[in-house]
Amino acid sequence: MTIYFYSTREEYGCFSNFSPHGFELDGLYWSTSEHYFQVQKFVGTPHVEQIRLVKTPKDAAKMGRERTRPLRQDWEQVKDDIMRQAVLSKFQTHKDIRDILLSTGNAEIVENSPIDFYWGCGTDGSGKNMLGKILMEVREILHHTYSADVDNRTVK
DSSP, rough: OEEEEEEETTTTGGGGGTTTEEEEEEEESSSSHHHHHHHGGGSSSTTHHHHTTOOOOOHHHHHOOOOSSOOTHHHHHHHHHHHHHHHHHHHHHHHHHHHHHTOOOOOOOEOSSSSOSSSSOOSSSSOOHHHHHHHHHHHHHHHHHHHHHHHHHHHO
């Protein structure tokens, strides 16, 4: 089985980085995982607070993609780990969406983005689907972390 997601308004919309599930990480509060991810491109610059505090994840994404800001040198090497950290924090923080992610079992998860061939599958499905892969990795981590809770509940 394959689970596709893209819009926050769809069944698995909580898998989107635009979903309104805030969390604390690195000593700061982040409205969405998109806010956290985009800010990490500019760590150590005044752009951090500008992007962190914008109202919507769409605005954070737009600001993060503007090349008028100096992108950190090691971005290509660290972006996957940064995304993994954000996604893990989001799902550790919110039990409701953690349960949704865990309920997907071993299903393949695909970000059905028609425009993103790195984080999503792209229009023709040939994309890398890195966000989907990270969600599946996070699901595995959460399964090991929270399965004891589930096992204890079923024993009673």
